[in-house]
Amino acid sequence: MRGTIHDYMQIGIVHFMAYPQTMAGDGPIAETIHKIITDDFFSAIEITQVNDPKQRKLAARMLESGRMTVGFGAQPVLLRNKGDLNSFDEEKRRSAIELVKGAIDQAYEMNAGKLGLLSGPKPSQNEEKAVQLLVDSLNELARYARSKGDLVLSLETFDDETDKKCLIGPNRLAVEVAQEVRKNDPTFGLMLDLSHLPMQRESSRDALFTARDYMNHAHIGNCCVKDPSDPAFGDTHPRFGYPGGENDIDELVEYLKVLLDIGYIGEGSSNVVAFEVKPVGDESPDIVVAQSKRTLMQAWKKL
Numbered sequence: 001m002r003g004t005i006h007d008y009m010q011i012g013i014v015h016f017m018a019y020p021q022t023m024a025g026d027g028p029i030a031e032t033i034h035k036i037i038t039d040d041f042f043s044a045i046e047i048t049q050v051n052d053p054k055q056r057k058l059a060a061r062m063l064e065s066g067r068m069t070v071g072f073g074a075q076p077v078l079l080r081n082k083g084d085l086n087s088f089d090e091e092k093r094r095s096a097i098e099l100v101k102g103a104i105d106q107a108y109e110m111n112a113g114k115l116g117l118l119s120g121p122k123p124s125q126n127e128e129k130a131v132q133l134l135v136d137s138l139n140e141l142a143r144y145a146r147s148k149g150d151l152v153l154s155l156e157t158f159d160d161e162t163d164k165k166c167l168i169g170p171n172r173l174a175v176e177v178a179q180e181v182r183k184n185d186p187t188f189g190l191m192l193d194l195s196h197l198p199m200q201r202e203s204s205r206d207a208l209f210t211a212r213d214y215m216n217h218a219h220i221g222n223c224c225v226k227d228p229s230d231p232a233f234g235d236t237h238p239r240f241g242y243p244g245g246e247n248d249i250d251e252l253v254e255y256l257k258v259l260l261d262i263g264y265i266g267e268g269s270s271n272v273v274a275f276e277v278k279p280v281g282d283e284s285p286d287i288v289v290a291q292s293k294r295t296l297m298q299a300w301k302k303l
Contacts, residue, residue, distance in 0.1 A: 002267065005300045009265040010069055012044025012274030013292075014219070016076060017237055019285050020278055023076050025051035030058050035286070037066035041293055044069040044272045046116070048076045049106060060110045069272060071217070072107035074100050074117040075156060079164075084120030086134035086167050096120065097137055104145050114152045114217065115145065116191050119168040122160045130167050135180045142185035154217045155181075156191040157207075159199035162225060163234030171202060171210045178214040189216025194255045195223045195237050195276055198246040204255040212262040220255065220296070221276040222247040237278040239288045240295040252299040260303070 016023040019032040050056040083096035158166040232238040241248040
């Protein structure tokens with residue numbers, strides 16, 4: 001590969017996973033964002049809800065002065081509040097829509113360019129109706145976001161039976177949803193995560209080629225699916241190489257190869273590839289972040 005890895009992508013990190021004490025909107029938000037901004041390995045960051053308006057303004061100033069590409073994760077907001085954008089209960093679906101509208105408002109406050117979100121749980125029956133309700137919710141949210149500016153929405157695909165048990169779900173079904181939403185918002189896209197692929201029972205090549213025309217964000221990380229008694233079991237995003245985990249250097253190499261093949265990354269690309277990694281137990285967040293960077297560089301050398 002010619003040049004450096006930074007010539008092929010923007011490297012980002014999901015702040016609230018690396019520093020999970022901030023996930024609910026409190027804790028050492030400014031301090032930990034500062035660590036990422038001052039590490040020039042990263043040019044992108046994903047943040048989430050910040051409860052204190054003063055802290056939001058401070059974080060926004062820091063991110064702007066650091067010239068960071070900012071994404072906003074509405075996933076924790078939905079998950080913490082059990083928000084379901086495809087609920088058959090109209091009151092619950094409206095509640096979820098309002099949660100995301102609040103996240104959109106904060107995303108604009110933080111000068112984010114993209115907002116990630118997820119579907120609700122997969123229903124035991126009438127999946128087609130759930131998909132249509134999700135499309136309706138996403139169309140409304142896209143209209144709301146575009147009424148305020150240029151914020152791009154990105155639907156992240158999750159497992160449908162291991163942990164989150166989401167409607168979206170299989171990347172094939174995600175593409176069907178994206179096709180419908182793009183009729184109203186051409187900027188709408190999909191977020192695919194290496195961490196989720198083992199739980200989705202999809203290879204990097206199958207998933208990424210399926211979603212290639214709709215993909216607008218990428219995550220990299222690990223998961224554990226073999227031992228339900230493991231504290232990292234399910235969609236917890238342990239570090240690369242975690243004992244019993246599914247993803248390490250070789251799996252990351254394959255994911256990056258396919259990202260190159262589909263043109264998501266490449267020389268001159270500004271598309272984001274972001275770590276989504278979380279400490280397990282008493283692991284140090286800073287060490288997990290440093291290990292992730294080393295793993296990516298080792299993988300890149302093998303391309």
